[in-house]
Amino acid sequence: MRSVRPATTDDLAAVTALDAALFPDEPWDLPAWQGLLDTAGRRLLVAADDADRPVGYALTGLVGDFAELLRIAADPTVRRRGVATALLARACAEARSNGAERLLLEVGEANTGARALYAAAGFVEIDRRPRYYRDGSAALVLERALAFDTHTSGRMDP
Template sequence: MSVAIAPVPDQPIWPETPTMPALPAGWALDRMSALDVEAVAEIEQRAFSHPWTRGNFENSLKAGHLGLTLRDPSTALIGYVMLMPVVDEMHLLNITIDPVFQRHGYGRLLLGIALATTHAHQLHTMLLEVRPSNTGALALYMEAGFVEIGRRKGYYPATALGREDALVLRRDWSADPSAALSTEEGTV
C-alpha cells in the first residue's frame, strides 16, 4: 500500500525558548480523548516491540495527563504524545508517529509541539526516558537540546537480552513570559 505523505513545513532550528511550530495545511492538533485510545493503541502496537497497552493510555487520561493527537487532512491519526506535568516540569511519557509516516519530519513536529505546550503551561523543563537502542529518537532529542542527566538500569523490557537501560534526558529553557505560547483559541 502506498501512502502519499505531505511534507512538513520548514521549521526554524530548535529555538532556545519553545514556540509552537506550524502544522502542515489541513492538519489538526487536538487533545486526546477516550475516543482516540483505540486508534492510538493500534499505532502503538505497530510502532514498538514493547508497546503501551490500551489500559496505559486510558489510565494516563484518567489521571489527568495531557494527550495530544496529530491528524492529517483526511483525519487519519498520524501520531500522538502523552505529557505529565509534575510540580515544575513536564515529563514526556510517550511520543509516537505511525511507522508509515516516520522519517518525514513528523516526530520533529510533534516534539516541537510538546515543548511549546510545556512552555504554554508555564513549565520550563522537560524530562524523558529513551532506550539507548532507539538511535533515531535519541538523535532527535539531542538535536532538540536535550542532555543526558542519568541512566535507569534495567528500566525497559527487552527481547533476548532481558532488560534495557533508559537514558534520562532533560531540556531546560528560560522562563521569559513574553515567549509564552498563545493562539487565538488559547493554549493546548
C-alpha cells in the same frame, strides 16, 4: 500531516493500535488510554493526517515545575516527515504554558532514531540508568529547559 491537536475519545482506538505495534513490550490498552485521557495533569496529543486520523501521538505528564514525556511515536508510514518534531514542539509549548520549566524523558540507549530526534530538539543527557528495561538494556534520561533563567529575557521558542 494536517495538524497536531489534543486527543479525543474517538482517537483512542487508533492510538491503541499504534501503541500495540510500536511498544509491543509495554502496550497500553484502550481502557488505559481512556484513563490517561481523563487524568488531570496528563496530556495526550495526536498528529492527524488529511482525513483527521491519528498518525502519531505524544503523552506528557506534569509534575510540579517539570513535565515528563511518557510516550511519543509516529506511524512507520509517515516517518521522517516531522510528525514527532511537531508533537514535541506542541508538548513543550503546552508544558511551558502550564508552568513547567523543564521537560524530561527516558530513551533506550540503543534507540538511535529517537535519540537523534531529541538531540535535534535540544535535549541533553543528564543521567544513565543501567538495566532499566525488561531486556536488560539501559535508559538515558534527557532534559530540555523550557524557559530561560533570570539572566535572560523572554522565553525559548517551542
